[in-house]
Amino acid sequence: MFSILVIASVIMTISFVVMILASILSKKTLVDREKSSPFECGFDPKSSSRLPFSLRFFLITIIFLIFDVEIALILPMIIIFKFSNLMIWSMTSIIFILILLIGLYHEWNQGMLNWSS
Numbered sequence: 578m579f580s581i582l583v584i585a586s587v588i589m590t591i592s593f594v595v596m597i598l599a600s601i602l603s604k605k606t607l608v609d610r611e612k613s614s615p616f617e618c619g620f621d622p623k624s625s626s627r628l629p630f631s632l633r634f635f636l637i638t639i640i641f642l643i644f645d646v647e648i649a650l651i652l653p654m655i656i657i658f659k660f661s662n663l664m665i666w667s668m669t670s671i672i673f674i675l676i677l678l679i680g681l682y683h684e685w686n687q688g689m690l691n692w693s694s
Contacts, residue, residue, distance in 0.1 A: 636689055647677055 654670055684690055 640684060640689060643680070644677075 650673070654666070654673070658666060
């Protein structure tokens with residue numbers, strides 16, 4: 578029993594020393610200006626990379642994600658059509674699609690689907 582504890586502590590000590598040495602040896606101390614600057618297709622950046630972007634792009638991304646998840650939820654509903662009760666399946670599908678259509682109408686009413694502005 579004592580030898581198992583000694584072997585385990587020696588292995589833990591060796592692994593700890595190896596992790597510390599790897600951490601010390603892998604760190605780069607020199608900060609290269611080229612590597613810390615933003616990369617824009619090989620050209621020097623013309624403006625700061627920290628400028629805020631338009632909120633419109635963010636909202637379009639959110640709309641895309643919502644309708645992408647919609648597809649992932651509708652496909653299993655088609656597959657389980659044969660194995661489920663027709664009335665429950667129909668009501669679930671209608672409620673789900675109705676919620677999505679209400680959301681689409683809301684986005685359309687708010688003007689989020691207008692690409693021109």
